[in-house]
Amino acid sequence: MSRLIALFLCVLATMALAEARIRRYKWDVKYEFKSPDCYKKLVIIINGRSPGPSILAQQSDVVVVEVTNGLVTENLAIHWHGIRQIGSPWSDGTEGVTQCPIFPGDTFTYRFVVDRPGTYLYHAHYGMQRAAGLYGSIQVSLPDGMAEPFAYDYDKSIILNDWYHKSTYEQAAGLSSIPFGWVGEPQSLLIQGRGKFNCSKLASPTLDPTACNATSSECLPYVLTVIPGKTYRLRISSMTALSALSFQIEGHNMTIVEADGHYVEPVVAQNLFIYSGETYSVLIKIDQEPSRNYWIMTNIVSRNATATTPPGLRVPPTGPPAGPIWNDVAPRLAQSLAIKARQGYIHTPPPKSDRAIVFLNTQNKIDGYFHWSVNNVSFTLPHTPYLIALKENLHHVFDQSPPPDRLRDFTNYDIYRVANNTNATSSNAIYRLKFNTTVDIILQNANTLTANTSETHPWHLHGHDFWVLGYGTGKFDADNDPKKYNLVNPIKKNTVAVHPYGWTALRFVADNPGVWVFHCHIEPHLYMGMGVVFEEGVERVGKLPSEIMGCGETKGFKRP
Amino acid sequence: MSRLIALFLCVLATMALAEARIRRYKWDVKYEFKSPDCYKKLVIIINGRSPGPSILAQQSDVVVVEVTNGLVTENLAIHWHGIRQIGSPWSDGTEGVTQCPIFPGDTFTYRFVVDRPGTYLYHAHYGMQRAAGLYGSIQVSLPDGMAEPFAYDYDKSIILNDWYHKSTYEQAAGLSSIPFGWVGEPQSLLIQGRGKFNCSKLASPTLDPTACNATSSECLPYVLTVIPGKTYRLRISSMTALSALSFQIEGHNMTIVEADGHYVEPVVAQNLFIYSGETYSVLIKIDQEPSRNYWIMTNIVSRNATATTPPGLRVPPTGPPAGPIWNDVAPRLAQSLAIKARQGYIHTPPPKSDRAIVFLNTQNKIDGYFHWSVNNVSFTLPHTPYLIALKENLHHVFDQSPPPDRLRDFTNYDIYRVANNTNATSSNAIYRLKFNTTVDIILQNANTLTANTSETHPWHLHGHDFWVLGYGTGKFDADNDPKKYNLVNPIKKNTVAVHPYGWTALRFVADNPGVWVFHCHIEPHLYMGMGVVFEEGVERVGKLPSEIMGCGETKGFKRP
Known part of the structure; x- marks a missing residue:
């Protein structure tokens, strides 16, 4: 029995x-x-x-x-x-x-x-x-x-976004026009797909009276109804096209416990700074006066913009809390530095790298068009996907000469001034990494084409997590800065910010056969060329499904 | 020597x-x-x-x-x-x-x-x-x-168009939405790509101060500088998305001499009525007072719209001439009837047809969406092109049962009332024509879903010219109307209007191997299903170039 x-x-x-x-x-x-x-x-x-x-x-x-x-x-x-x-x-x-x-x-x-x-x-x-x-x-x-290394009662996901009223067609056409048409700051910030544009800002009368409707149910504010005494895990992620954000919940501290799928040694914060492509889990304890409502707020940092998420119904009794000062880099750098792997969940990086690549982030003008570039090379995509081109030996569909591992005269490059990068080029060349080697990437920020301006760029790597070994201010010192790398408990992430006039050092092992793009997650920056592509172990990739083919030189590729 | x-x-x-x-x-x-x-x-x-x-x-x-x-x-x-x-x-x-x-x-x-x-x-x-x-x-x-059968000194081409400020994406999305979003009347009429929207009609202040610029050189009015005493051939064509137009040159008569590539027995007109997809050549003699300017004007007819082409520089001393009354069908029908093949250039049609198809033009609602239909069938395109599907025997990519040659109860259909066409369907089925047979098409107009409304539809046939055998008012009488067909000197055209509550009879010989669409040339009407497809002699079509393939079921079709 x-x-x-x-x-x-x-x-x-x-x-x-x-x-x-x-x-x-x-x-x-x-x-x-x-x-x-x-x-x-x-x-x-x-x-x-x-x-x-x-x-x-x-x-x-x-x-x-x-x-x-x-x-x-x-x-x-x-x-x-x-x-x-x-x-x-x-x-x-x-x-x-x-x-x-x-x-x-x-x-x-x-x-x-x-x-x-x-x-x-x-x-x-x-x-x-x-x-x-x-x-x-x-x-x-x-x-x-199996259990998480932290306790919570409820689990909620909130995606943050910025929102533009122009179509992506109009935005893209502007970026590749002379004169340049910049996308500008967003009209709204969205919390879980909801925001509130002030319809009175629209020209009136508009041709279409239904164009803006402040009472539409689609733009009711995001409301999180909570139970006093409980702990909530909020999965906060950012899908912004442009904006770096600060996220806060009025009167409640947040404990950061996860970043990009990795457990974080708990960090208590009032504001969570979050860049496009990042995800965090924070814990909040519902420990405040339960008879009233509290603001859930996002604010733009790193750019001087005004869009926030004004409330609709059930306005809290207090005015919205002020966000951080937009151009104060210090607290953002501090948060970056505070995010470490959680004890007991540390993946130790290899102690040394086989190759170190310095990616100088610059804004350039090429043939009169504005571009973003890495080491003065602005990235363009071929119409035949790299993965297929490499497996099928279609050498002619992209530039076969690799881009540089660092700018030739990087030593003399002044990151604090508007550089005369007249030798910038557009290219679809890629970096080929030796399989299973350890690669260091140093993202080096610099001045844009506007004096006294350096932007924040969240870089996202496909196919990998990387260890974040360090951040620094100013120009990377290849002799001394690596000595300060955190090899003890670095967080692993897939997206990381390089702060204005700063550098960020990453390490990963090229152990995932494929072709992977690494790019600034700001949509117009990628469109303007701010990315690179890594190939590693492509010879180990199995037979490609024919479903991915059909464009460029792969039209007519049919597998038996 | x-x-x-x-x-x-x-x-x-x-x-x-x-x-x-x-x-x-x-x-x-x-x-x-x-x-x-x-x-x-x-x-x-x-x-x-x-x-x-x-x-x-x-x-x-x-x-x-x-x-x-x-x-x-x-x-x-x-x-x-x-x-x-x-x-x-x-x-x-x-x-x-x-x-x-x-x-x-x-x-x-x-x-x-x-x-x-x-x-x-x-x-x-x-x-x-x-x-x-x-x-x-x-x-x-x-x-x-070789010489034209008419004399002129100069030859100029003028394309007329209507112009919308919304993107075609927005227009298309509106048409396939619930609630229905109609494209509305155009914001402007263009003459050879130039029109003039009244910027003051825009809401002010607009977010983008450059959005409307009345002094832009791109919207300078179209000016035709002419020499007194000379004769000009003007090739007038219409590419409107929606509008039926009247075209006139103040103080000057026009002599219509060509229509859709065929010589016309000369017709003198003050207004040229022209429908989307039509082309005409008119002769004008520069025989008026040369010290002043004259208006070149287009006006919308058949719909109650207001857009015209206001002048910019060099305004003529007189106000713009009034266009025809928008809903007066009589002069438009009269022009249609007046257009005949020119003596000496007559291609006589076959005296009889092998097959007569009656296309009842209706507006329908299917699953809550507005459609246009032919015999209660609203046309949709397959994602595998018919020509390839037919040559490669891909029978499953479109509906193989042919649509009807006439509405089953056409005899009892009341074209003057809003019909309860509840049995309308969407289909990508096609008409298969026996090669080298003579086919008659009767376009039968009817009331739309709005009471007392019947629109003008310019039908365009690919791969052929057809003879225009006759026009009539009211419902086509299959017993008596064919006896009145003009078999003596009918014009050949590729685009022809069916007037409100009227019918138009066409004849063509199915002698061009291929697959040809026949559709209302109004862009939103075609998008909403107002078309059919004819196949004829596809077995005689030679080897298809592989360049036309690569979509739907033809991905991977590569020819040696």
């Missing part, structure tokens, strides 16, 4: 395991008029929504997303931000790098393993499509029976 | 002939901000211009156009309107019918013979892209030594 029971339990367990293994999603992508900040504009939606549906999975699950492109004349690609795509480099969703775009009417199936718990994102990775509203959250839970 | 001279002359003649045979164009297509009516918006331009470069060729020339798609995320296709594509059905440029769209970064080469003299057009034929500004003129001259 006892044996029968054991068998029965065993079958149940197997079934539960089997059920957990594949998470299937069917997504229809199209344009629709939405009013996320009360102002009506075309938004790219997934199954009717922006942000799109959240992907909820458990560690080791296979996520299968069938994406149907219903955009009429426009192609599509979706990137799974923070998912390393180990064994599935063709599912990274970066147009021009790992796949051809999905053509109108086509259905493309992304299939990948979520191998680690944590908070991740997805978003369009084609042109400037991300800023049109195609983004969402991925939350991966621990295996059954 | 005389033999040498003869040889020399002969060589020269051959060279001249050879030089005339191929007309090569290289076009780069991209988005750019333009202000054609003083209001700045994104426009699709060819080599920097909208309208694009004119194609100037001579009868029997081969036109080769290499189109490079620089639209970043959007695909592309260009149709050569009025060119029958005899022997080159894959160059017709209709996305979903004769080719896959051109993907971003790709270069596609259109190659076709211009086998007849006359005035033709080109424009985008994908989504609603045409209305974004991708259009231009094709002018084919007679062979050397």
Whole structure:
């Protein structure tokens, strides 16, 4: 009798395991008029929504997303931000790098393993499509029976975004125009897809009386209803096109416990500084006077902008709390420095690197057009994706001579002045990394083409997490700064900021066969060339699925 | 000695002939901000211009156009309107019918013979892209030594257009939304790409002070400088998205001498009524007082709209002449009836047809969405082009059961009332015509979903000219109306109007192997389903170029 029971339990367990293994999603992508900040504009939606549906999975699950492109004349690609795509480099969703775009009417199936718990994102990775509203959250839970190293009662995800009223077409055309048309500061900040533009700022009378509707249910403020005494885990992530943000909850401290899917040695903060492409988990204890409401606020930092998220209903009794001073870098650098791997969850980096690459971040003018560049090379995408080109030996589809590991005269480069980078070029050349070697990247910030200006750039690496070994102010000193690297408990991340006039040092092991883009996560900066591509172990990549082909030189590539 | 001279002359003649045979164009297509009516918006331009470069060729020339798609995320296709594509059905440029769209970064080469003299057009034929500004003129001259049957001193081309400030993305999304978002009347009318929107109509202050600039050189009025006593041939064509137009030159009569590439028995007119997709040549004699200027005016007819083309510089001393009464169908029907083939250039139609198809034009609601339909079938495009599907026997990519040759209860259909067309469907089924048979098409207009409303629809046939056998008011009488067909000197055209509550009868011979779309040339009407597709002799079509493939089920079709 006892044996029968054991068998029965065993079958149940197997079934539960089997059920957990594949998470299937069917997504229809199209344009629709939405009013996320009360102002009506075309938004790219997934199954009717922006942000799109959240992907909820458990560690080791296979996520299968069938994406149907219903955009009429426009192609599509979706990137799974923070998912390393180990064994599935063709599912990274970066147009021009790992796949051809999905053509109108086509259905493309992304299939990948979520191998680690944590908070991740997805978003369009084609042109400037991300800023049109195609983004969402991925939350991966621990295996059954395993627990986080912190306790909480409820788990909520909040994606922050900035929002523009101009279409991404208009934004992109402006960026590649003479005279240059900058996207400007956003009209609104969105919290979980909701913001509030002040309709009275619009010219009146507008041609379309429904263009801005302050009472639209779509722009009701985001409200988090909480239970006194409970602890909430808030998964805060940023999908901004441009803005660096500060996030705060009036009267409540936050304890940062996770960053980009890695546990953080707890840091208590009043403001969470968060850059585009980053995800954090913070814990908040509902320990304040329960008879009133409190502000959930985002503010722009690092740029002198005014957009915030004004309230709608249920206004708190106090005015909104002031955000940090926009151009005070010190508290932001302090937070960056405070984020370390949590004790007991430290992955120690290799003590030395095999190759160190210094990426000088500059703004340039090439043929009269504004660009962003790395070592005076502005990145452009080929129309034949690198992954296919490399596997199929299509050498002619991109520049075969590698870009430099550092600027030739980096030693004499003055990062504090407007440089005369007249030798800047555009190129689709890539960095080829020796498989399994350890690579250091030093992101070096500098002055832009405007005097006394250096911007914040959040750099995001595909296919990897990197260790954040250090941050510094001023120019990187290759002799002395590496001695100060944190090799004890550095956090691993996939997105990291380089602060104005500063440097950030990263280390990763080139152990994931594929082709991976590393780029500033500011949408117009990437569009203007602020990125590089790494190839590693591409010879170890298995047979490519023919579904990723069909563009550029891969038209007609059909596999038996 | 005389033999040498003869040889020399002969060589020269051959060279001249050879030089005339191929007309090569290289076009780069991209988005750019333009202000054609003083209001700045994104426009699709060819080599920097909208309208694009004119194609100037001579009868029997081969036109080769290499189109490079620089639209970043959007695909592309260009149709050569009025060119029958005899022997080159894959160059017709209709996305979903004769080719896959051109993907971003790709270069596609259109190659076709211009086998007849006359005035033709080109424009985008994908989504609603045409209305974004991708259009231009094709002018084919007679062979050397041949003369037109009318005399003129100068030859000028003027394309008329209507112009919207909303993007075609916004327009298309509105049309396929619940609630329905109609494109509305245009903000301006353009003459050869120039119009004048009254900037003071814009809300003020606008967010962008450069959004409307009444003094922009891009919206200087179109000025035709003429020489007294001379005769001008004006090639007037209409590329409107929606509007039916009246065109007039103050104080000057026009003599209509060409329509859609066919010579017309001269008709003197004060107003030229012209529908989207039509081309006319008119002669004007410069016989008025030369010390002053005269208005060149377009007005909208058939819809109650207000947009006209106000003047900028050099205003004539008199106010602009009044256009015709917008809803007076009589003069428009009269012009339609007056257009006959010119004596000496009559192509007599076959006396009888093998098949008569009645296309009842209706507006419908299907699943809550507004559609336009033919015989209660609203046309949708497959993602695998018909031409390839038919040649490659891909039967599953479109509905194989043919749509009806007439509405089942057409006899009892009341064209004067709002019909309860609850049985309307969407379909991508096509009409298969027996090769070399003679086909009659009766376009039957009817009431829309709005009481007491019937619109004007200009129908355009690809791959053919048709004879216009007759027009009538009210419901077509299959027993008696055909007896009144003009079989003596009917004009041949590729675009013809069906007037409100009226019918138009056409005849053509299905002798051009290929797949040809026949549709209302109003861009939102086609987008909403107002079209059909004919297949004829597809088994005679030669090997398809693999360049037209790569979408839908033809991904991976590569020919050796």
